[in-house]
Amino acid sequence: MLLALGTGAVHIAPADTLAVLLGGDRGQATLIVQQIRLPRVLLAGIIGATLAMSGAAMQGLFRNPLADPSLIGVTAGASLGASVLIVAGGSSLSGLAGLSLVSLGAFAGGVLAVLLVYRLASSENGTSVATMLLAGIAITALAGAAGSLLEFFTDNERLRQISLWKMGGLDGANLPRLLLASVVAGAVLLALPRYALPLNTLLLGESEARHLGIPVNRTKLALIGWVAVGVGTSVALVGTIAFVGLVVPHIVRLLIGPDHRTLLPASALAGAILLVCADALSRIVLAPTELPVGIITALIGVPFFISLLRQRHQYGMQT
Template sequence: MVAAYRFKPVITLLLLALLLVALLLSLALGPVAIPLGDTLRVLLRWFSTADLPTDQVLIIEHIRLPRTLMGILVGATLALTGAAMQGLFRNPLADPGLIGVSSGAAPGAALMIVLGSSLLSALPSFVLPYATVLGAFAGGVITTWLVYRLGQSVQGTSVASMLLAGIAIAAISGAVIGMLSYLADDAMLRTLTFWNMGSLGSANYQRVAVLALCCALVWWRLPRQAKALNALLLGESEARHLGVDVERVKRELVLLTALGVGACVAAAGLIGFVGLVVPHLVRLLLGADHRRVLPVSMLLGASLLLLADVGARLLIAPAELPLGIITALLGAPFFLALLMRAQRRGGV
């Protein structure tokens, strides 16, 4: 145990190095490969007088840099909220989607894609390009509020009731998406399909700035609940005896997760398994203390999503695979392994 504890700072430093490597690879690799040296010179060009190829500057600063920044924000936020939800549900197989954020965001986006032109015809034209994002965010927030209300009881907020409500809303959302897919024309159906698969391809500095504002609040508040999450691992009644305001903590965790995941889904579409796999990997490396699990999950989540995005760009270049397919191919086998391991130990 002492040896494992000594290695924890080393593991954190290695994950920081992994994030730096993933960032550089995300900027350098793609259908047009740029040498790492040139990539660094472009990043540092404001501090240098060297002449750089215009095409390299354009590709890195206007295409890959906002995409990379969005990948860091999305990966870190999904992993952070996933760790928080696993602590709240006291289950390593929990996922942020359990409270209905992703389930609500998908039909919200689908509604804007299929019916947005008629629904928003009275609004200014500059709103239309952001209709899908706004619809996804609104859908995620509304369904999270509904799940939270359905989880209320005389004794307080029931985690089990929230879980069941999330499953029911996911089924309803699937039916709504199916109906809208049936009504959509070919162009709408293609847009809807690719949005549901997830991608960082729509990144620009304006979207990154809005996403960063939402994620900053989540990054600031969620790690402050680490001690409360540690207490909740003992059970709700034990946490109350330790002085934790359990109802307030539950409410804050759910609302922050709704904000973070809703913003990420609105910006990048549905990207699965990051919030499930990353926190579990961190627990295997560092233990169950949320004071370490939450920040380190952010590091690993950002790194893995950037590396998955690099793979999505390279596997069938010059075309691009949807990012959600890559994360599903990596995450689903890991999820099955976790499930079988939990069954061997006597239950999930």
């Protein structure tokens, strides 16, 4: 954490960073650490943990290690909501609790998309995971098409704003955003581990889980709801950050196994570390220019992910 706080266009030595955190006065370094980098690093950790744990929960629910939260439409819906508000000029207007109207529109779009997916997948017989997957793909495609249509007709300035928002970034971190993320993510990070045993049981199949006394439909609804709130808030605050919710839990599962009692908290920790490190790199790769953090997460994680998959494949061939 000290290295992340000291990393950027203006380098701050770890000793000075520690002194600032302990209440010392180091002039310009105090301002940079307290007002700019500390909220940013904390927000990165919170968002990374939320995305990774949400991804682990979705992979357990869909019984697919390559599933991620975007499968239920929350990311595409949030992107469409943000695009609508950007085209309408909402990026220059204030919303609530220090958030722009774009952030509020992104959250609303993500939640509405998830509600629509859940409604399409539900029937008198319950909620079908397979139908939910197909509905999520359809809603994601529809939201993507609507967003592309908006981008086609908008001007270059707003088109650039949309593109940068979709790449994700933590440069807008401040105290109101940090407090909101802490409250929402805290609730999500405390709630999802409560479903570790039901998720473990669902790995056996829905019929088996019902026979073992698991309220399958209620578990599905709770998991979808918590993930929608957590990921919707994350996307609303920092934009779209791909890869974290997909690859982090998959890598953690390869390392420690599929038991959700350990997988969920370990994924949260790994996601927090990854996003903090990625944000630090985004500030120094082309300093003083900052790269979108979503690009860094992909560049860091994809090669590592491919390496692990190759190792697993080679191990399977040997056995």
